[in-house]
Amino acid sequence: xxxxxxDLRVEGLTKRFGDFLxxxxxxxxxxxxxxxxxxxxxxxxxxxTLRMVAGLDDxxxxxxxxxxxxxxxxxxxxxxxNTVFQSYALFPHLTIFENVAFGLRRRGVKDYKQKTLDMIDxxxxxxxxxxxxxxxxxxxxxxxALGRALINEPAVLLxxxxxxxLDLKLRRQMQxxxxxxxxxxxxxxxxxxxxxEEAMTMADTIAVMNHGVIEQMGAPGDLYENPETTFVANFxxxxxxxxxxxxxxxxxxxxxxxxxQKVGVVASRSHAGGRNAWLGVRPEKVFxxxxxxxxxxxxxxxxxxxxxxxxxxxVSTQYLVAMPWGQELMVFEQNTGQRxxxxxxxxxxxxxxxxxxxxxxxxxxxxxxxMTPEDDE
Amino acid sequence: xxxVATRERVSSDPGRAKPSKRPVGRWLSDHLVLLVGILxxxxxxxxxxxxxxxxxxxxxxxxxxxxxxxxxWSNWTSICEPEGLCDSLQLSFEVSITATLLATLLGxxxxxxxxxxxxxxxxxxxxxxxxxxxxxxxxxGSSLLAMFVSVGLDSVLGFVTIVIAHxxxxxxxxxxxxxxxLVGMDSRLEQAAMDLYANEWxxxxxxxxxxxMPGIVAAAMLSFSLSFDDFIVTxxxxxxxxxxxxxxxxxxxxxxxxQLFVVGTLMFLVSFVFVIAAELWRRRRSAIR
Numbered sequence: 001x002x003x004x005x006x007d008l009r010v011e012g013l014t015k016r017f018g019d020f021l022x023x024x025x026x027x028x029x030x031x032x033x034x035x036x037x038x039x040x041x042x043x044x045x046x047x048x049t050l051r052m053v054a055g056l057d058d059x060x061x062x063x064x065x066x067x068x069x070x071x072x073x074x075x076x077x078x079x080x081x082n083t084v085f086q087s088y089a090l091f092p093h094l095t096i097f098e099n100v101a102f103g104l105r106r107r108g109v110k111d112y113k114q115k116t117l118d119m120i121d122x123x124x125x126x127x128x129x130x131x132x133x134x135x136x137x138x139x140x141x142x143x144x145a146l147g148r149a150l151i152n153e154p155a156v157l158l159x160x161x162x163x164x165x166l167d168l169k170l171r172r173q174m175q176x177x178x179x180x181x182x183x184x185x186x187x188x189x190x191x192x193x194x195x196x197e198e199a200m201t202m203a204d205t206i207a208v209m210n211h212g213v214i215e216q217m218g219a220p221g222d223l224y225e226n227p228e229t230t231f232v233a234n235f236x237x238x239x240x241x242x243x244x245x246x247x248x249x250x251x252x253x254x255x256x257x258x259x260x261q262k263v264g265v266v267a268s269r270s271h272a273g274g275r276n277a278w279l280g281v282r283p284e285k286v287f288x289x290x291x292x293x294x295x296x297x298x299x300x301x302x303x304x305x306x307x308x309x310x311x312x313x314x315v316s317t318q319y320l321v322a323m324p325w326g327q328e329l330m331v332f333e334q335n336t337g338q339r340x341x342x343x344x345x346x347x348x349x350x351x352x353x354x355x356x357x358x359x360x361x362x363x364x365x366x367x368x369x370x371m372t373p374e375d376d377e
Numbered sequence: 378x379x380x381v382a383t384r385e386r387v388s389s390d391p392g393r394a395k396p397s398k399r400p401v402g403r404w405l406s407d408h409l410v411l412l413v414g415i416l417x418x419x420x421x422x423x424x425x426x427x428x429x430x431x432x433x434x435x436x437x438x439x440x441x442x443x444x445x446x447x448x449x450w451s452n453w454t455s456i457c458e459p460e461g462l463c464d465s466l467q468l469s470f471e472v473s474i475t476a477t478l479l480a481t482l483l484g485x486x487x488x489x490x491x492x493x494x495x496x497x498x499x500x501x502x503x504x505x506x507x508x509x510x511x512x513x514x515x516x517x518g519s520s521l522l523a524m525f526v527s528v529g530l531d532s533v534l535g536f537v538t539i540v541i542a543h544x545x546x547x548x549x550x551x552x553x554x555x556x557x558x559l560v561g562m563d564s565r566l567e568q569a570a571m572d573l574y575a576n577e578w579x580x581x582x583x584x585x586x587x588x589x590m591p592g593i594v595a596a597a598m599l600s601f602s603l604s605f606d607d608f609i610v611t612x613x614x615x616x617x618x619x620x621x622x623x624x625x626x627x628x629x630x631x632x633x634x635x636q637l638f639v640v641g642t643l644m645f646l647v648s649f650v651f652v653i654a655a656e657l658w659r660r661r662r663s664a665i666r
Contacts, residue, residue, distance in 0.1 A: 082572055106579060
């Protein structure tokens with residue numbers, strides 16, 4: 001497994017279903033041994049991309065390479081790639097042992113028995129080797145699916161929403177487990193998911209996909225702290241997006257006019273071209289202060305806010321603050337107990353640091369990527 | 378299984394829910410389903426009981442009668458004694474087994490084509506496949522005979538023409554049965570097999586076929602029973618050959634040997650054993666789940 005130069009490269013990959021462009025000229029490189037997440041809403045083309053890498057769908061155009069080997073049109077069974085399928089696709093007529101041994105036996109590996117038993121132990125299913133998949137719980141089936149793929153020591157392991165069928169608690173547990181296994185065996189993982197928390201928890205690099213293209217790619221922290229599009233700003237976590245006019249650039253700060261009040265944004269965090277822009281700031285980066293208080297945190301101040309909603313969620317309190325121009329902004333505050341909570345109708349100012357805001361192009365839809373309850377499967 | 382479950386629900390739940398009902402009425406309403414069920418079973422099994430009983434009858438004359446006269450084992454020990462009986466049984470087995478093999482093979486391939494591939498005229502094919510099921514057998518038999526004669530097969534009417542006819546009407550049942558199984562199969566299982574280094578043939582042999590097998594076996598059993606007891610189509614297409622159903626029909630017109638009751642009983646017992654075995658196998662499988 002230690003051989004170098006087994007990066008997964010995708011070049012100009014395109015898939016068309018009739019008139020529908022599922023994947024549009026996708027290019028990316030997944031370094032060997034990394035944990036890569038393709039994140040996006042359903043229908044964004046992430047699963048289609050995965051299937052083309054696995055060889056289950058032929059691309060309309062473009063190439064898939066593993067190291068220097070072009071595998072674009074190789075049959076699935078000729079690729080050093082294995083998949084953990086959504087809802088697992090375990091063979092119902094075979095035992096757990098036979099399921100896990102399947103890949104080794106097809107390749108004629110001599111000592112497949114010992115290797116299979118070792119893998120079954122690794123995924124902690126030793127006592128269940130002789131059972132059929134239907135006799136196992138969801139979490140156990142998930143581990144069989146993982147073991148069945150990993151035992152083949154693939155160059156790339158593809159995971160298609162592998163935790164989607166598990167309940168929340170088990171999902172958290174498996175996230176940590178997956179990450180541990182990946183670190184241990186250093187196999188390239190490409191993980192497809194619509195769950196942004198799952199992607200951020202596990203992946204080294206996330207590519208956010210929407211409508212068949214990558215909106216933005218980077219480390220989870222970078223994507224979250226410095227989104228380049230409204231889709232990323234809304235799909236990863238939540239964002240306050242305020243319509244502003246760009247006035248000037250002073251030193252390293254872009255100065256914008258926010259309905260008559262001036263605030264600054266660090267220039268490297270500006271992704272807007274024109275005169276208008278969306279000023280974005282995450283709710284937990286915003287601090288609320290009683291109106292006219294002695295401001296200490298953050299040099300950007302917007303005055304004239306009024307609390308319209310207070311949601312107490314234990315570790316934090318989430319406020320909705322109506323601004324003079326009518327927009328309601330979200331403010332999340334840790335419940336440190338430093339001062340009493342604000343109440344509905346309280347007048348307050350909000351502040352944040354210029355290093356925590358970002359500017360996005362005004363042409364984009366401010367509601368792109370906002371999760372509606374129907375999206376949250 | 379289903380009737381047992383229904384009975385238990387009916388007998389326990391209302392009793393607890395409405396304890397104030399009058400005892401007789403409640404007993405009746407609790408056991409009504411059971412009573413009706415028993416009556417239906419009696420209705421089904423009484424005629425079979427007659428056949429069973431009459432297989433031990435010693436008729437006074439050459440022909441069997443409905444009158445039970447005296448008990449004997451001799452019918453069971455001399456099955457092949459009536460002239461032509463065992464020959465007709467042998468022909469029936471040969472025809473049914475051949476027709477079952479051919480119809481199952483062809484029908485399974487057709488079912489795969491209809492489920493797995495999209496091609497022009499697929500929905501039409503799906504519809505046309507039902508036609509032999511809907512055609513009255515008399516019409517099918519007579520038109521088959523006309524066809525065989527017109528293509529010059531009238532001189533060889535017999536095994537070959539019977540098999541051709543039986544394959545024809547078994548085919549649609551096979552296609553429908555196997556198709557139902559294939560439609561319910563997750564195609565991702567085959568993709569998973571290919572992902573795990575199984576080539577097309579291995580995928581078919583190790584995953585597709587085992588998963589489709591219950592449907593194929595059911596289709597084969599259905600074909601066999603349809604073919605084995607077919608009278609109408611066979612009557613038209615058999616020429617001088619005599620299958621078992623034709624033999625029984627002919628006996629009705631002449632002497633009716635008591636050995637026919639033995640064969641009837643045996644056939645019933647064999648299928649009964651099959652059903653019980655299948656049920657036991659199914660229960661064992663669901664028990665380990």
